[in-house]
Amino acid sequence: MTKLSVNINKIATLRNSRGGDVPSVLKVAKDVQKFGAHGVTIHPRPDERHIRYQDARDLKEVVYTEYNIEGNPIKSFMDLVLEVKPTQVTLVPDAEDAITSNAGWDTIKHKDFLVDVIAEFKRNGIRTSVFVDADERMVEAAVATGTDRVELYTESYASAYEQGDLKGVEPFVKAAIKANEVGLGINAGHDLSLENIKYFKENIPNLLEVSIGHALIAESLYLGIENVVNLYLNKLK
Numbered sequence: 095m096t097k098l099s100v101n102i103n104k105i106a107t108l109r110n111s112r113g114g115d116v117p118s119v120l121k122v123a124k125d126v127q128k129f130g131a132h133g134v135t136i137h138p139r140p141d142e143r144h145i146r147y148q149d150a151r152d153l154k155e156v157v158y159t160e161y162n163i164e165g166n167p168i169k170s171f172m173d174l175v176l177e178v179k180p181t182q183v184t185l186v187p188d189a190e191d192a193i194t195s196n197a198g199w200d201t202i203k204h205k206d207f208l209v210d211v212i213a214e215f216k217r218n219g220i221r222t223s224v225f226v227d228a229d230e231r232m233v234e235a236a237v238a239t240g241t242d243r244v245e246l247y248t249e250s251y252a253s254a255y256e257q258g259d260l261k262g263v264e265p266f267v268k269a270a271i272k273a274n275e276v277g278l279g280i281n282a283g284h285d286l287s288l289e290n291i292k293y294f295k296e297n298i299p300n301l302l303e304v305s306i307g308h309a310l311i312a313e314s315l316y317l318g319i320e321n322v323v324n325l326y327l328n329k330l331k
C-alpha cells in the first residue's frame with residue numbers, strides 16, 4: 095500500500111487571504127486523518143505566504159498520523175523542524191521567491207551540505223527524505239547523504255500525462271528501480287492528482303508515500319461544491 099499524505103498548504107493560502115481562521119488548517123488536518131489519510135504534509139516557506147511557522151507548531155498537537163514537513167533547510171526551517179520533531183522532514187532546494195518547488199537536489203554537488211543537515215535531523219529521531227528529479231544518478235548519489243528516502247519530483251510526469259504522453263513515467267520507473275537497488279525508500283509528489291495517480295502507482299515499484307495538495311484541494315472544491323450549493327438553497331427556501 096502507498097500512503098497518502100495530504101498537503102494542506104492551500105488551506106492556509108485561503109485562510110490568509112481573509113485573516114481570521116477560516117478555513118482552519120487544524121480542522122482540515124483533523125478531518126483528513128478522520129477520513130483515512132495516512133499523513134499530513136506542510137511546506138512552510140520563509141515568507142509564510144501559506145503555512146506559518148506557528149501552524150507547524152500547532153499541528154504537532156493534532157497530527158496523530160505521519161507528520162511531514164517540507165522545506166529548504168535554511169536555519170529558521172531547521173530550528174522549526176528540530177523543535178516540532180515531525181515524523182519526517184523532506185528537504186527541498188527551493189528558492190525563496192519560487193512560486194512553488196521547481197527542481198530536485200543535485201545530490202552530488204550538495205552532498206556535504208546534505209550529509210550535515212540529515213545527520214542533525216536523524217540525531218533527533220526525524221526520518222529524512224530528499225527531493226530529487228527522476229534521475230538515477232541523483233538517486234544513487236543520495237545514498238551517500240545518509241537519507242532514509244527520496245521524494246521523486248513528479249511535475250514532469252504530471253504534465254506529460256496531461257498531454258497524453260504515458261512515456262513520462264519511464265524516468266520515474268528507472269529512478270525507482272535504482273532507489274530499490276540502493277535501499278532508499280521512495281516517496282513522490284508535485285502535481286499528482288485523481289487523474290494521474292493510478293498510473294503512477296501502478297508503474298512505480300515500492301512507492302511508500304505520496305504527498306498531494308494542490309490538485310486534491312481543487313478536486314475537493316469541484317466535487318464538494320454541488321452539496322454546499324444545495325445546502326444553501328435549502329436554507330433559502
Ligand SMILES: CC(=O)[C@@H](O)[C@H](O)COP(=O)(O)O
Pocket residue numbers: 101103104136137139164186193194195225283284285307
Ligand atoms: C515539495 C513539493 O513538491 C511541493 O509541491 C510543495 O510542497 C508544494 O508547495 P506549494 O504549496 O508552496 O506550491
Ligand SMILES: NCC(=O)COP(=O)(O)O
Pocket residue numbers: 101135164245282283284285286305306307308309310
Ligand atoms: N511534496 C509534494 C506535495 O506536498 C504536494 O505537492 P502539490 O500536490 O501541491 O503539487
